[in-house]
Amino acid sequence: MPDNASVANVNTYLVRTVSTMPSTDPDYGQWWGTEAGQSFYREIAERVGRPIAYNINRQYGVSYEAADVANTAFTMLHQEFISAYIQRSEDPWAYLSTVLKREMISEIGGYFRTELTEAALYEGSTAVPVRPAATVAEAAELTAAALAQAAPAFPLPILQEAVFYFAERGHQRLSHLYTEATNDPELTSMGLVREEILAIANAVLGSRPDNELNSLMAAYLMDPAFDPKSSIRHRRALKKFATRIAKSHHQEMRQLVG
Numbered sequence: 001m002p003d004n005a006s007v008a009n010v011n012t013y014l015v016r017t018v019s020t021m022p023s024t025d026p027d028y029g030q031w032w033g034t035e036a037g038q039s040f041y042r043e044i045a046e047r048v049g050r051p052i053a054y055n056i057n058r059q060y061g062v063s064y065e066a067a068d069v070a071n072t073a074f075t076m077l078h079q080e081f082i083s084a085y086i087q088r089s090e091d092p093w094a095y096l097s098t099v100l101k102r103e104m105i106s107e108i109g110g111y112f113r114t115e116l117t118e119a120a121l122y123e124g125s126t127a128v129p130v131r132p133a134a135t136v137a138e139a140a141e142l143t144a145a146a147l148a149q150a151a152p153a154f155p156l157p158i159l160q161e162a163v164f165y166f167a168e169r170g171h172q173r174l175s176h177l178y179t180e181a182t183n184d185p186e187l188t189s190m191g192l193v194r195e196e197i198l199a200i201a202n203a204v205l206g207s208r209p210d211n212e213l214n215s216l217m218a219a220y221l222m223d224p225a226f227d228p229k230s231s232i233r234h235r236r237a238l239k240k241f242a243t244r245i246a247k248s249h250h251q252e253m254r255q256l257v258g
């Protein structure tokens with residue numbers, strides 16, 4: 001194990017580097033091409049890049065390399081608040097590692113990439129894939145298609161846009177996400193009302209208390225050939241979605257008639 005002096009030295013190096021590197025363009029980008037910038041890039045790749053890439057591959061089945069982590073650091077360290085927190089942290093490298101891992105997991109839809117048990121997904125003996133077998137985009141397409149079958153009268157393009165909206169934000173705190181989504185012009189400008197937005201959100205992200213086990217996105221990420229009819233949880237989720245959409249439509253019609 002490294003001694004205290006060694007740890008202090010590498011922490012001092014990180015703090016000194018982020019505090020002295022340029023923070024504005026084009027100087028920021030140019031600095032990374034200097035000898036100091038390239039040395040820092042290699043240090044990030046070696047010190048935190050390799051462990052993060054290994055852990056993400058092991059946990060989520062997504063192949064990352066140490067250089068991918070260093071490239072993410074290039075983007076993240078351009079945000080001044082990240083640099084400020086590193087300088088104030090008691091363990092600067094640990095903080096940077098946490099920030100980078102969180103960002104990379106967010107990019108691959110880590111919220112949805114959960115190990116789903118056979119009991120949770122299937123009534124039969126179909127094996128559950130050990131690792132995710134689809135991208136977030138592919139799983140979102142499959143989720144939208146399943147929801148379209150459950151509510152065929154709902155406009156498919158709007159449904160697809162809404163599904164992708166939640167797929168991209170699945171890593172956020174759900175209580176905040178739901179509140180923001182119901183007032184987000186990105187959704188409301190398409191004519192979606194609160195009940196429709198929440199119905200789509202619950203189908204994509206799952207419902208409490210076991211969001212990840214009810215999530216259609218999670219199921220399709222683990223198995224693109226997943227059939228919701230084979231799962232009691234997901235059959236119920238689709239039925240609830242269809243009921244909420246129909247109820248919302250009827251309420252809108254009554255308001256128009258009234």
